[in-house]
Amino acid sequence: MKKLLLYILLQFFFCNCSQRKNIIIIISANTEWVSAKNILQIKADTLQYSPYGEFFSVDNFFSLSKQNVIFFHGGWGKIDSAASTQWVISNLNPKYIINIGTAGGFIPVQMKTQFC
Template identity: 35%
Template sequence: MNRADAVVIISAQAEWEVVRDVYTTLEIKKTPFGEFGETTMEGLKVVLMHGGWGKIAAAASAQYALDRWRPRLLINLGTCGGIAGQVQKGEILLVEQTVVYDICERMGDPQEALDFYTTCLDLSWIGDALPVPVRRVRLLSADHDLDPGEVPTLRERFQAVAVDWESGAIAWVAARNHCPCLILRGVSDLVDETRGEAYAALSVFQHGAETVMRTLLSALPAWLSLGLKAQMSKPL
């Protein structure tokens, strides 16, 4: 398979393990970043790829995928931590904008640095008839789990509802390559101003991740059909 219609990037190891459980017939191969498998869904050539956690691996693996398979559509499925009171556990979020909030510029204009890595995703091709109920959001990314002490600031400054580690990097790389990008994240656990429910109980995240990923993967063929109908009409 030289060119894929879509590449689906899965970032965290816990998320990728669910992919392996669901797609048991995948012939697993390797990239510099992790495993991948090629399959067909809805008559489309699809690559499922483990991209790795954090912004560095996310950016590098996204560029690798775009260079190697030249997809018409780049998809990122995964989990996120939700801010208690702003979102519900298990809720599926359709990302319209990403903000990398852990940039700390002290020598110049901090807003200019923040704006540079903020990405608005063009979802005009999706339309209104979506395969599953979702909530359209701005998603924040950083290379750390959400600090409960940051919750009031993020809620006030960005109207934040959820955060993750990778979406900001993947969206930014896709935009620089002019590749349509679809990011769907499910809320695996909640954080409030005093604690994160998964921070002292990893099993909370693991259970939430499995639930979220199975939900996202069950709807993946429908999202692919929707996305590629729009993208296949465009010239190579």
């Protein structure tokens, strides 16, 4: 029992203390994604790919010393946005997630059967 408890404590320590935490900025719209890549002067050879879209990493963004900022092109629409966000959570070790844009857009009258 003591060995099991020690193992669990060590796993918790190594999982939470040794990994570098990331700040993830999810951009859904294609136009906003292209603009972000152009403004940050991201070259095609630095892009990485997920099942949901491209992403790239920027070190020392916002002058943060220990945190990496990853820009992620997620899907648009509720289902793709939720799926890509879950992929980010499962694979990129986020400390914070910032989602830029809107899902579903804006309409003058909210449909009574639709919940966001």
